[in-house]
Structure formats: C-alpha cells, structure tokens
Amino acid sequence: xxxxxxxxxxxxxxxxxxxxxxxxxxxxxxxxxxxxxxxxxxxxxxxxxxxxxxxxxxxxxxxxxxxxxxxxxxxxxxxxxxxxxxxxxxxxxxxxxxxxxxxxxxxxxxxxxxxxxxxxxxxxxxxxxxxxxxxxxxxxxxxxxxxxxxxxxxxxxxxxxxxxxxxxxxxxxxxxxxxxxxxxxxxxxxxxxxxxx
Amino acid sequence: xxxxxxxxxxxxxxxxxxxxxxxxxxxxxxxxxxxxxxxxxxxxxxxxxxxxxxxxxxxxxxxxxxxxxxxxxxxxxxxxxxxxxxxxxxxxxxxxxxxxxxxxxxxxxxxxxxxxxxxxxxxxxxxxxxxxxxxxxxxxxxxxxxxxxxxxxxxxxxxxxxxxxxxxxxxxxxxxxxxxxxxxxxxxxxxxxxxxxxxxxxxxxxxxxxxxxxxxxxxxxxxxxxxxxxxxxxxxxxxxxxxxxxxxxxxxxxxxxxxxxxxxxxxxxxxxxxxxxxxxxxxxxxxxxxxxxxxxxxxxxxxxxxxxxxxxxxxxxxxxxxxxxxxxxxxxxxxxxxxxxxxxxxxxxxxxxxxxxxxxxxxxxxxxxxxxxxxxxxxxxxxxxxxxxxxxxxxxxxxxxxxxxxxxxxxxxxxxxxxxxxxxxxxxxxxxxxxxxxxxxxxxxxxxxxxxxxxxxxxxxxxxxxxxxxxx
Numbered sequence: 053x054x055x056x057x058x059x060x061x062x063x064x065x066x067x068x069x070x071x072x073x074x075x076x077x078x079x080x081x082x083x084x085x086x087x088x089x090x091x092x093x094x095x096x097x098x099x100x101x102x103x104x105x106x107x108x109x110x111x112x113x114x115x116x117x118x119x120x121x122x123x124x125x126x127x128x129x130x131x132x133x134x135x136x137x138x139x140x141x142x143x144x145x146x147x148x149x150x151x152x153x154x155x156x157x158x159x160x161x162x163x164x165x166x167x168x169x170x171x172x173x174x175x176x177x178x179x180x181x182x183x184x185x186x187x188x189x190x191x192x193x194x195x196x197x198x199x200x201x202x203x204x205x206x207x208x209x210x211x212x213x214x215x216x217x218x219x220x221x222x223x224x225x226x227x228x229x230x231x232x233x234x235x236x237x238x239x240x241x242x243x244x245x246x247x248x249x
Numbered sequence: 250x251x252x253x254x255x256x257x258x259x260x261x262x263x264x265x266x267x268x269x270x271x272x273x274x275x276x277x278x279x280x281x282x283x284x285x286x287x288x289x290x291x292x293x294x295x296x297x298x299x300x301x302x303x304x305x306x307x308x309x310x311x312x313x314x315x316x317x318x319x320x321x322x323x324x325x326x327x328x329x330x331x332x333x334x335x336x337x338x339x340x341x342x343x344x345x346x347x348x349x350x351x352x353x354x355x356x357x358x359x360x361x362x363x364x365x366x367x368x369x370x371x372x373x374x375x376x377x378x379x380x381x382x383x384x385x386x387x388x389x390x391x392x393x394x395x396x397x398x399x400x401x402x403x404x405x406x407x408x409x410x411x412x413x414x415x416x417x418x419x420x421x422x423x424x425x426x427x428x429x430x431x432x433x434x435x436x437x438x439x440x441x442x443x444x445x446x447x448x449x450x451x452x453x454x455x456x457x458x459x460x461x462x463x464x465x466x467x468x469x470x471x472x473x474x475x476x477x478x479x480x481x482x483x484x485x486x487x488x489x490x491x492x493x494x495x496x497x498x499x500x501x502x503x504x505x506x507x508x509x510x511x512x513x514x515x516x517x518x519x520x521x522x523x524x525x526x527x528x529x530x531x532x533x534x535x536x537x538x539x540x541x542x543x544x545x546x547x548x549x550x551x552x553x554x555x556x557x558x559x560x561x562x563x564x565x566x567x568x569x570x571x572x573x574x575x576x577x578x579x580x581x582x583x584x585x586x587x588x589x590x591x592x593x594x595x596x597x598x599x600x601x602x603x604x605x606x607x608x609x610x611x612x613x614x615x616x617x618x619x620x621x622x623x624x625x626x627x628x629x630x631x632x633x634x635x636x637x638x639x640x641x642x643x644x645x646x647x648x649x650x651x652x653x654x655x656x657x658x659x660x661x662x663x664x665x666x667x668x669x670x671x672x673x674x675x676x677x678x679x680x681x682x683x684x685x686x687x688x689x690x691x692x693x694x695x696x697x698x699x700x701x702x703x704x705x706x707x708x709x710x711x712x713x714x715x716x717x718x719x720x721x
Contacts, residue, residue, distance in 0.1 A: 137394035
C-alpha cells in the first residue's frame with residue numbers, strides 16, 4: 053500500500069493553542085472500536101467539539117465559521133499518550149494534510165508519517181508567530197515546502213526550516229511504504245534469524 | 250568506550266543498518282490485542298501476505314473485555330465484534346490467542362512477563378504505548394502504531410531510528426508508604442509529560458535495584474507518560490528469579506545459556522548517556538495527580554500550584570486543566586471527597602499490588618460514598634488472588650474482585666467513571682475523558698487508592714501507617 057504523497061501546500065490554518073494535547077482528546081477510546089481505517093474524522097476531538105447531546109460547541113475552533121484550512125497548528129507536545137494510530141487517521145480523515153507544533157510525541161510523529169500526514173516541528177517563537185498571524189487575520193496562509201523543508205508565513209514572508217528523517221521525506225514525496233522496503237531485505241532477515249536465534 | 254544496556258540489546262537485533270535509513274530492527278515477540286490489530290490484518294490481506302513469524306506473535310483480548318460475567322457473550326455489540334474479529338484473524342493467520350476463557354488471558358503487559366515470554370535482552374513491541382512495561386526485564390520494548398503492527402506482522406522487523414539514551418538514577422531509602430508508583434509519578438512531575446521524549450530511559454540506582462519485578466514493571470510502564478520511547482532496567486538476580494520456572498521460560502541447558510547471556514546485560518561503567526538525571530528517594534512523598542496529564546502531580550500533602558507560577562503561554566492550558574478537574578489554585582487535595590477507586594490497569598494489577606491492597610484493607614471497610622473496583626491484570630492473577638484468599642478480604646472490605654482486563658483505565662468496556670465524578674485510580678493516565686467522558690482522575694499508588702477508599706476522601710497513607718504502628 054503506497055503512502056499518500058506530500059510535497060507542497062499553501063493553505064489557511066486551524067489554530068489550537070493548547071499544550072500536551074493527548075491522543076485521547078484527538079480520538080477518545082470509545083471510538084476505537086471500528087475495524088477499518090475510515091471515518092474517524094467524524095469523531096476528531098469529539099469531546100471538545102460536541103456536547104453530550106452531540107450539538108457542536110460553538111467556542112471550539114473546528115466549529116468556528118472563520119477558521120479553516122488544511123493544516124492544524126497546535127501547542128507543544130502534541131500527540132502524547134496512547135499509541136493509537138486512529139489519532140493520525142482521524143486528523144487526516146478530517147482533511148488535514150499537516151500538523152504544526154513546537155514539539156511532537158514520538159509515536160504520534162511516526163504514526164502521522166506512516167499516513168501521509170506531515171508533522172512539522174517549529175520553534176516556540178515561530179509557533180507564536182503563526183498564532184499571531186492567524187489571530188490577526190483568520191484567513192492568513194502558511195506554506196509548507198517539504199522538498200526544501202521550509203515553512204513560511206505567507207503574509208509576512210517569515211520562514212523557518214524544519215527537520216525530517218531523509219528516508220521518511222523520500223517516502224512522503226514518492227509515496228513509498230516501509231513494508232516494501234523491509235521486504236526487499238527479506239534475505240537479510242532470514243540470515244539474521246539463522247545466525248542469531 | 251563502553252556501551253549502554255540499550256545499545257547492547259539494540260545492536261544484537263539490527264538486521265540491516267544503512268546510512269540515511271532507519272535501522273531494520275528484529276523483533277523477538279510481537280504482542281497483539283483486539284484494538285490496534287484489525288486494520289493491520291486487513292493490510293496483510295490486501296497485500297496477499299501471511300504473518301511472517303506467527304509463532305513469535307502472541308495475542309490476547311484485553312481492552313474491550315467485560316470484568317464481570319466473562320463466560321457470557323460480550324453485551325456491547327462493537328466490543329464483541331472487535332474481539333470476535335481478533336479470534337477470526339488469529340485463526341486465519343495461525344496465531345495463538347489467549348482470548349476470553351483461556352487460562353492465560355489478561356492485559357497484554359501482564360501476561361507477557363507472567364508467562365515467561367518477556368525476558369532479558371529481548372525486543373518486544375505491541376500496538377499499545379504501555380509496551381514499555383516489558384523493559385523492566387532489561388529488554389527493549391515499546392509501543393507502535395497500527396501501520397507498524399502490520400510491518401511487524403509482515404516482516405518480524407521494524408524500521409526504527411535509534412533513540413537517544415537517558416539514565417535516571419534514584420538512590421536512597423524510600424519513606425514508609427512510598428512505592429514504585431510514587432517514584433515514577435514523582436519523576437514525571439519533575440521532568441514533565443514531555444521530559445523523556447526522544448529517549449530510551451534506563452532506570453538505575455539503589456532504590457530502583459531494591460524494587461521487586463512488579464515495582465520495576467510499574468516504573469517502566471509509565472515511561473511513556475514522560476514521552477520516553479521505552480524504559481529499561483538492567484537484569485539482576487531479582488529478574489532471573491522472577492523468570493525462572495515460568496510457563497515459557499527457557500529450561501535446562503537453554504536456561505543456563507540464557508542466564509549466562511543475561512549476566513552480560515548492563516551498561517558498562519564508562520558508557521555515555523545523552524542525559525543523566527538523579528533523584529533522591531527521601532524527597533518522594535506518596536504522590537497524587539491533580540491535572541489532566543501525568544506530569545501534573547504533587548505530594549499528597551502539597552497544594553495545587555498557582556496559575557501565576559507558570560509561564561504566560563502555559564497558563565491557558567493550565568487553567569483549562571484545573572477547570573476540567575473542578576479544582577482551583579492552591580487547593581489541597583488531601584481530604585477531598587471522592588466517588589470511585591479503581592485498582593487495576595497494566596500499571597498496578599499484578600499479584601503484588603493486590604496483596605499489598607488486601608493486607609492494608611483487611612479488617613477495614615470502604616466508605617459509603619465510594620464505589621471500588623479491583624480488576625486483576627490476568628486470569629492467572631485472579632486465580633492466584635482467590636487461592637490466597639484475597640478475594641474474601643476484598644469482599645469483606647467492599648472491594649469486589651472482578652475479572653481481568655484493561656477496564657476503567659480507558660473505559661472501552663462498560664467500566665466507565667461517570668461525568669463529573671472523582672476517581673482515585675492506580676492506572677497511568679488522567680487525560681480528559683480517559684476513564685469516561687468528563688470523568689476526573691487522580692492517579693495514585695495502590696496504597697493511596699486503598700486508603701482513600703476506606704476514608705472516602707483523598708488520604709495520606711502514612712496517617713494509617715502511624716496508627717497501625719501504634720497498635721502493633
């Protein structure tokens with residue numbers, strides 16, 4: 053199965069300036085009972101987005117009429133907690149292509165990359181600049197160029213480079229898949245088993 | 250230069266290492282459960298691939314299982330479907346399943362160690378972040394996402410970049426009433442829920458060495474709560490004694506060979522860590538969390554911090570957490586009335602936890618305002634507790650012993666804490682809604698949880714210890 057291809061986007065953003073957003077918030081446990089990868093977007097941030105009667109909470113940003121876009125911008129330590137990949141599926145299924153934060157939890161970062169959802173880690177300063185830009189103008193756009201590893205605030209031209217593992221970058225740009233790569237080394241695995249086990 | 254324990258194990262499992270690529274790491278045992286595996290099995294079917302090493306894959310049902318009447322069909326339709334799906338998938342792909350009704354069934358991180366599947370020097374993964382538990386044996390063990398579950402099923406390997414290495418030392422003598430859970434809650438409160446991100450953490454020092462295997466598992470279990478990739482503790486006589494004679498532990502010559510190898514598993518004296526932290530056991534009180542991540546913890550007699558003590562950009566998140574918990578600045582949790590006590594989860598549902606709680610509650614009774622759930626980590630723990638008569642002590646105290654599963658740790662089964670209610674929980678996470686929508690969780694040790702159940706409010710276990718010492 054090929055990974056979704058990611059190269060470059062320019063988009064307005066959805067700001068969520070909360071720190072330590074854990075995967076139980078992104079997709080609560082009671083929605084993990086599905087056995088396919090589809091449809092998790094409906095329950096993205098379920099308990100922040102809807103009240104107990106399933107009415108949208110007006111003050112939550114996903115329900116805000118003027119914020120929209122393909123990138124979620126969140127406070128530091130995004131995606132901590134459970135390893136549930138359903139969190140990455142929910143964010144991608146909702147329609148986001150990337151998440152920007154000043155710090156990501158390891159497992160979430162890996163899960164996102166395996167699903168064509170780009171985690172862009174920026175400095176605390178740059179994160180603040182994005183929030184400032186989007187609160188000044190709700191339609192403010194950012195640009196993410198994966199090939200150049202650059203994130204740019206379109207209105208001000210301010211930019212910052214971001215890190216990504218070169219292998220994972222190639223996977224995203226070309227739609228490669230880890231399993232294909234490992235299976236191409238199957239002989240080495242068998243050699244390892246013969247010598248080590 | 251010497252090597253760290255982590256590097257010794259990692260290097261022994263690298264199948265292929267190519268510049269610019271993550272390493273291909275060989276996985277000795279892959280644990281699977283019903284929640285994070287169905288999409289991975291589908292992936293294999295779509296690719297037309299078998300499970301590469303089904304005999305190195307161990308399956309159990311834990312997250313969705315009820316904790317009463319396990320002999321009856323699961324009532325909740327989606328839970329039943331997910332558990333049935335695991336049964337069907339395991340059958341189709343030739344994987345041994347310790348499902349409901351099997352004498353080995355239980356929480357995946359409890360059964361691996363108790364069956365002797367988890368051993369020093371091994372590599373273990375599971376689609377569950379608390380896989381870090383198995384590191385207590387001196388092994389590399391970490392949680393993975395479902396795409397990686399599929400990867401391990403397809404290849405018995407995982408593409409992984411080597412994390413940085415951190416050593417956390419704890420030395421000194423613990424106060425009475427302070428245990429492994431307090432140690433780890435204390436460490437996380439000191440370094441934050443992100444303090445270990447990017448690291449494999451080796452716990453060392455005399456205090457850690459003095460812990461039982463159960464205590465060490467509690468410590469490693471919560472490594473993920475500081476963001477660490479995994480936690481591990483060098484194996485020693487305590488480890489070897491624990492593994493010896495267990496169902497799948499090596500026997501005879503194999504055992505001697507294994508033990509000889511395990512004795513080489515330690516960080517060399519001159520091994521370099523990327524970060525070293527030290528804590529004093531004497532500084533640790535019985536701990537309790539007040540907030541909505543496991544880093545928001547305090548000594549049980551301390552007060553909730555003031556919002557103004559945080560940096561301006563953190564204050565919004567902090568206020569949100571206190572509002573969710575129904576707490577205010579400078580509030581003392583001690584004496585706060587509670588509604589539920591949950592003793593269980595992969596952190597604290599082992600026989601030692603149950604014995605400790607039973608010993609404390611013997612001859613006491615829970616307060617009327619509190620509902621108590623004691624959920625063993627596995628069928629074997631449940632049966633052992635019954636053999637030892639712990640169930641009778643629990644019954645008399647109003648602490649009914651239920652059947653094994655993940656239960657109210659995350660409430661994927663019926664065991665949910667109602668909205669607005671306070672629960673003192675021995676589990677690992679206090680996230681918003683973790684134990685049920687709008688539930689409020691105080692994380693604590695089994696002893697603190699048990700004492701709080703008796704008084705009906707957040708309690709300092711040491712007050713009981715003083716009284717009991719006076720009596721005796």
